[in-house]
Amino acid sequence: MNDSENQIERSERQEPSAKTLTPAAEAGTELVPKQETAVALPLWGVGSPKKRLLAFGMVLAYAVIFYLLLRIVGLLLTGVRNLPAPTRNVLSEVLLALCAIGAAFIAAKLERRKFSSYGFGDRLALPRFFSASFWGFAALTVFLLGLRVTHHYYFGGPGIHGAEIVRFGLTYLVLFLAVAFFEESLTRGYPLFKLSEAIGFWPAVIVLSILFASGHISNKGESTFGVVAAGLFGVVIAYSILRSGSLWWAIGFHFMWDYSESFIYGVPDSGFVAPGHLLNPSFNGPEWITGGTVGPEGSYFILLGLAALALVIHVTLPRRKTV
Secondary structure, eight states, X not given: OOHHHHHHHHXXXXXXXXXXXXXXXXXXXXXXXXXXXXXXXXXXXXXXHHHHHHHHHHHHXXXXXXXXXXXXXXXXXXXXXXXXXXXXXXXXXXXXXXXXXXXXXXXXXXXXXOGGGTTTOOTTHHHHHHHHHHHHHHHHHHHHHHHHHTXXXXXXXXXXXXXXXHHHHHHHXXXXXXXXXXXXXXXXXXXXXXHHHHHOHHHHHHHHHHHHHHTTTTSTTOOHHHHHHHHHHHHHXXXXXXXXXXXXXXXXXXXXXXXXXXXXXXXXXXXXXXXXOSBOOEEOSOHHHHOGGGOGXXXXXXXXXXXXXXXXXXXXXXXXXXX
């Protein structure tokens, strides 16, 4: 083989042919990793009015499917009314979570899309879940420490001992995992992704956060400010979905915040005080500072906590491309 033939062979090995280049490579754009399966979260509604209307129709279809699954679950629960209240509560929340996730699965199949495209397909699912769980515990702990420094909160002594710690700890672990999966799937899962296609991400977040907050109105011990704070929490936690395209950070934070409130610190959680908590705390001072019967969500200082949470999300989560 002569020198010219050697040069031709080397150039063919080093330079890919035009047939092997993808359109993205030809355009000089960055290729999307194969692991990234989440659909886009457009800041503004995209596509023709027909496509937007179809996206809105799928949100309604999801709601109908969820309702039908709830009716089936209601029939199943009629046979377990005699179970102990803790077991019944855990079972109810687990079934609610399955209904919310199941409705998303069915709706995705109707669209001929992967279920994982709507917030669950994340190669960093576990790291994000555990990272958010850390931040959920840390956020509440710092908040309560602030109240302790100003003598508005006292951690108190042990509320339970021995085997009760294990029993209640595991019960609330499952319960609040189910709560997080249910509420995040229902208000920031499939409906958020589809409604974003119809009206844009932030308008969709506001609509669904209002629905999320309205679910707290009937809570015993809730207040008007507590309901507003719940809605603002929905807005802030949705920012983690915009940043990552994934539900896992939101689920982890939601789970650990509720778990820490109800089991570890024993403070009210949106007006509800769980029996069997690790500590017996006490509050001292006006409700606008302590939150009163609402818990930390009822304190005006929760606004500072939500602002700090938004900053944590911005700093710790990579930015995901939107349209």
